Amino acid sequence: MKYENLAKNIMTNIGGKENVNSLTHCITRLRFKLKDESKANTEVIKNLDGVVSVVRSGGQYQVVIGNNVSEVYKDVVKLYNFTIDKEPEKNEELKENVSLFNKFIDIISSVFTPVLGVIAATGMIKGLNALFLALGLLTQTSGTYQMLNIVGDCCFYFFPVLLGYTSANKFGLNKFMGIAIGGSLVYPSISGLMAGNPLYTLFEGTIIQSPVYLTFLGIPVILMNYASSVVPVIIATYLGAKIEKLFKRIIPEVVANFTVPFFTLLVTIPLTFILIGPIATWASQLLGVGTLSLYKLSPVIAGVLIGAFWQVFVIFGLHWGIIPIAFNNLSTNGFDAILALMFGASFAQIGVVLAIMFKSKNRKLKSLCMSSFISGIFGVTEPAIYGITLPRKKPFILSCVAGAVGGGILGFANSFVYMIGGLGIFGIPSFISPKEGITTGFYGMIIAMLVSFVLGFILMFFTKVEDE
Structure with a gap:
């Protein structure tokens, strides 16, 4: 206590x-x-x-x-x-x-917050494994590489199971029902069915052309790879919560303990595979293509904007609207630019904080700067933002300027993240491609990180510090 x-x-x-x-x-x-x-x-x-x-x-x-x-x-x-x-x-x-936007932010933060720690941890392990491979310390056939790959992939591959639990908790569904819905989406036999010959093809000749490998009560089921997916399980769990409440109202309590889950799963999971899963997956793919197209219009401008305003998004909780897009891009494209472009922002923030620590004569402020600097190295910048830079306004603005420059460099270098890794310096291995190893995008990230930090320090060092 x-x-x-x-x-x-x-x-x-x-x-x-x-x-x-x-x-x-x-x-x-x-x-x-x-x-x-x-x-x-x-x-x-x-x-x-x-x-x-x-x-x-x-x-x-x-x-x-x-x-x-x-x-x-x-x-x-x-x-x-x-x-x-x-x-x-x-x-x-x-x-x-409450507004629809606030409801959306609330749902996303409630669903993703509980799993971010373990996803970041496994992402860091996957990133380190990619680093060891790129440096020639391990080979893809070595047992050590295989074991680290299992640890690194386990959470993201079974992401629908994790989100099934957190979504069920948010929407008021029995949590184990949420796990069951998520588990059905990554059922191993699905990949085996998809390896065979299709019965026929739906929407042939269109962008959503889909082979049908099985039917349910005569209804065609479009099978897809739901490993690492985000949107289908959240929508399916929301639907499951509504269906569960309906059955709870009409089924007598004496038999509700087993009949409510029976009917809920019997309705929800087939509906998910027949309707929700394909539609949500197509929407996810369009979202991935759309964000990548916007990025390609001008990676530098995209980097400047995200680098400049990322910390503002964090203050107001608006970053929760962006994080699911990043997860979606990773599952559909195998890489993401959005989280890459904001990487320099936290280093810009701690560069400003370090300059304040050197310039300030206030012992309490110096102490606060030191603790905020240390936590900021590992990507936790709220103590620096709320305790030091934002109340003094100019330091916060200067950190946004330095973050914008870093974001522009990241965009110019076509830097991407290939996994959800840790924050701050622990996020560095996330920029190593599992297939191509260390690319120019990785070196661009290192340059952007250093420039953001040094520029933030210099801009603040030649600006007056408010010691109060």
Whole structure:
């Protein structure tokens, strides 16, 4: 209970437990859904020792803590007996009027936040494996390479299973039903069926030409590779939640324990393969082609814009609207440019912070700069943004300028990420192609990272520091 006092102060000023509908946390923030945000004393919470800032975004009241957020979260849960993994959609009080965009951001953040840590970890292992291969330390036939590849691929290959769980938690479906829906999409026999001769072909001669390998009750089933996919399982789980609620209303409780899952899966999974999966996959492919086409219009301009505004997106939680596109690009194209273009932004931020640390005479500010710089090296920049640069405005603007230059370099070098890796320096191996090894895009990333950092430092070093 190291953060007992901070937990009590936050909960007191947020309006008490009775004002909280749900509570989760991400890498740096406690994410509350409040019944009435007007009851929260935001200015008091912002000034609590241990709180970096408060952000309202996507229908959430977010208290930015920093690196110790998981410990603060645990103390809040213990003190106030919160139920972890609460299913907020079952709470009638959450049916408030919020915009469609906020609902979208809320859904995406709720579905992706719980899995980002393990996806980043396995991505880092996959990236290191690609690095070892590129340096000649391992060969593709070696046992070590094969084992590391299994560890690196396990989560992303079975991504629908992970998202089935988190989506079910968000939409109020039984979590194991969500796992079952996700598991059906990566069922091993599907690839075996697709290796045979098709019965016939649908939509022949069009861009959605599809061979049919099996039928269900006479209805053609278009089989696709759903490994690593994102959109189909989220939509399928949402549908499953609606179907489950319908059967719960009409089936007597005495037999509901096994008959509700029976009928829910019997309806949801065939519908997913017959209708949802193909349509969602075609939409995903179009989205992948569309984003790549926009990128190809001018990679440099795309890099400048994303590099400049990425930190702004993070502040308002808007990056959650972009991350699914990146996941989709990785599953459909095998690479992604969006997450690559923002790579220099965090290094621009810590370059500015390091300059402030050298110039400032305020001991407390110097100490805050040091801790923020260290966390920023590993890609966690919220302490730097909320605690140092954003309140002083000019430093934040300068970091955006340096990030824009880095993004432009990344675009010019055609730098891509080939996996979801770690943040900050742990993201470097993500730029190594598993097929081509170290390319010019990788060297472009190194140059962009260094330029963003050095430019951020220089711009801030010749700008006046506000020590207060």
